[in-house]
Amino acid sequence: MTPLTVIPIAGVPEIEPGAPLSALLLAGIQRARLLLQESDVLVVTQKVVSKAEGRIVDLASVRPGEEARRLAGLTQFDPRHVEVILCESIRVVRAAPRVLVTETRQGFICANAGVDRSNVGGVDRLVLLPEDPDASAAQLRAGIEKEAGVAPGVIISDSFGRPWREGQVNVAIGAAGVACLRDYRGQADPDGYELQGSVLAVGDELAAAAELVMGKLLRVPAALVRGADLRGQGDARVLLRDPAADLFR
């Protein structure tokens, strides 16, 4: 096993809808004096992808419906914010004061359907998750390949909370060219004992590693992970558990 290096990609300007994200990220990679490799994985935070895709809602334009107003009373959130969260969701998983966990249209179970009010160009705008983060990752990867002649793995990441444990962790919500699950089942350990049920969510672990160099406040929208060759056909959808097999719904 070789060392892993996680390099912050900084200096990317504020992203507006329609911004050429692959070119802006490649410029950041060049500034970091890095020569992109096929075995690299570029982890990009969801927020810049969503902004480039125009997944922004002006809060003033939202008319909250009855269910949003009811849940806003319970959660103490802005009813317009709740309305947008509900539009992005297929069901409410938990609602309590300051907590609204839903299942999103993309299949994620997370707080506020990933609809974020912070770090936006103005305080009165909401940023939604990409409609299809795997497609966003594939598109970003194709753009990078077109411009740089190299197709690294691409992961789109967001920070999710989780049951039982405090704090959020960065996870992979979209991916292209990365095998997000590493399956050890059926392989023998050094003592000849067969490992059971060991499937590692390496896509999420790559996203987590990247968060350590991003820093919420430093405008580091991406990180390049070098040394973990996880090339594969996978997308991040493989990280979503089949609802029928999930004991915690």
Next chain:
Amino acid sequence: MTPLTVIPIAGVPEIEPGAPLSALLLAGIQRARLLLQESDVLVVTQKVVSKAEGRIVDLASVRPGEEARRLAGLTQFDPRHVEVILCESIRVVRAAPRVLVTETRQGFICANAGVDRSNVGGVDRLVLLPEDPDASAAQLRAGIEKEAGVAPGVIISDSFGRPWREGQVNVAIGAAGVACLRDYRGQADPDGYELQGSVLAVGDELAAAAELVMGKLLRVPAALVRGADLRGQGDARVLLRDPAADLFR
């Protein structure tokens, strides 16, 4: 932000009860030609810590009780394995075919109470979690400081499954000298908007990053993470959500 480097610490021999773990890990660090720094974080897999602490049970010595036999029927696990899992647990969270999720005495909610049957010197032995992983981390850190004159952060890690998402991820079950939570609440983002509820579980993210260079089958029991200066007083207990505040119990 500077790059993060995650370096595998390999070549550590099979660990027996009473083994001088800090010395063996320091030898591995020397072989990797690394000069230990106070700002480093050494992530050590739970299995070697448990083995050094003698947290091993001979399966043949276990007499399963009635509840263990009942749950073994449901889960299709060895009743003796279930007996040991129950001894390590304060309650069963979910039981189903091939699934036994419990809350451990240490406060973790995980599969099989972390009691592992693989990678042991013989196939008929079980390795339990350390009784107090934060204490184990503190002890390991003190041992390293005594021998090397440097006290890096220490994290003891294990791979846990999680609801809703496929695959296991490495998390921090014990820590010493590492601030496992990074709290951004109350700080302004670049647009002056106050971030809400952004607390990152960086202890878990460090453990996840380390897993990427460990590899289940390669006998790499530790990794050194350099470049994420997260020195602090914290232990890993801060990562356990207060049951009263947990909506998913």
